[in-house]
Amino acid sequence: MVSERGLAVLRAIVQDYVASREPVGSKSIVDRHAFGVSAATIRNDMALLEEEELIQAPHTSSGRIPTDKGYRVFVDRLSDVRPLSAAQRQAIETFLGESNDLDELLARTVRLIAQLTNQLAVVQVPSFSRTRVRHIELVQLAPDRVLCILITDSGQVEQRLADLGADIDSETLATLRVRLNEAAGGLTMADAAAALSVEIVDADPRFADVYRTIAATIAEQARVQRGERLVVAGAANLVRTEQDFSGSILGVIEAIEEQVVVLRLFGEMAADPHAVAVRIGRENAPYGLGEASIVSSAFSVPGRDVARLGVVGPTRMDYSASMAAVRAVARYLSLQLGEH
Structure with a gap:
């Protein structure tokens, strides 16, 4: 069992070692800290701390440094977390x-x-792992370019452009919008990302690549939202x-x-x-x-x-x-x- 003075010695060793990066000896503790006891007494306290594996000698030096266990005891007993200025x-x-x-x-x-x-x-x-997809909107900016908008139930809006590599008409885009909302609406971000990463069932083969591009874009938005x-x-x-x-x-x-x-x-x-x-x-x-x-x-x-x-x-x-x-x-x- 480590005494209160022993814990105070451990505290001094931690503080001095952090400040100097040099092993701490009994004489330096006596010189820097007001313990009111001799260096021999401090050495006895240090020997007990070493038995408890709270400090160790890094090499042949007479000084000691804290162990991980010593740092843990120091942190757990840290009552004076210095407030910021x-x-x-x-x-x-x-x-x-x-x-x-x-x-x-x-x-x-x-x-x-x-x-x-x-x-x-x-x-x-x-x-946004607990947040759910409220709506997916697709806005056509050009025959082969679509703005994908993901709206969550928390009001977050994420937008991303999708270059389709092929033209798509407004009717096909409207159909895709419905399918995406059916697939992902109401799902969490994680589930939406998974749902939109799979092949769209019964997709028009003429626009299969377009569907995949938009679905992948929305899925990536959902993954980003998960943070x-x-x-x-x-x-x-x-x-x-x-x-x-x-x-x-x-x-x-x-x-x-x-x-x-x-x-x-x-x-x-x-x-x-x-x-x-x-x-x-x-x-x-x-x-x-x-x-x-x-x-x-x-x-x-x-x-x-x-x-x-x-x-x-x-x-x-x-x-x-x-x-x-x-x-x-x-x-x-x-x-x-x-x-x-």
């Missing part, structure tokens, strides 16, 4: 308040988080921390680029009861991110599923600052989106 809060309101639409707002959000935390930032695009993707910024921040990883950071970068890895992690973190969720090091090993930590928080958009934003970086992370920034931006984002 007035200037930082004002920057959030000003920078995000200038956005004109959701895509721009998310792009600004991810850049802002990267700047506030000096980590790689990710924002999940809010999905299973991320907006990412701050890759340079991750590269600057490469020495915090024992091997190459290529695996981390590949996992971020694949997106599905982070989306699956976000899916698990969504069940976390706390406002800010943290996954540390080996907790992420099944996803190929065993040397990385993720800090995330949820935000909501009316008519869409709850989504998450956060940062990805090395386990040697300023958790307090990262948690404060992620929490503040998520709260502001929900407020901003709720008003619009």
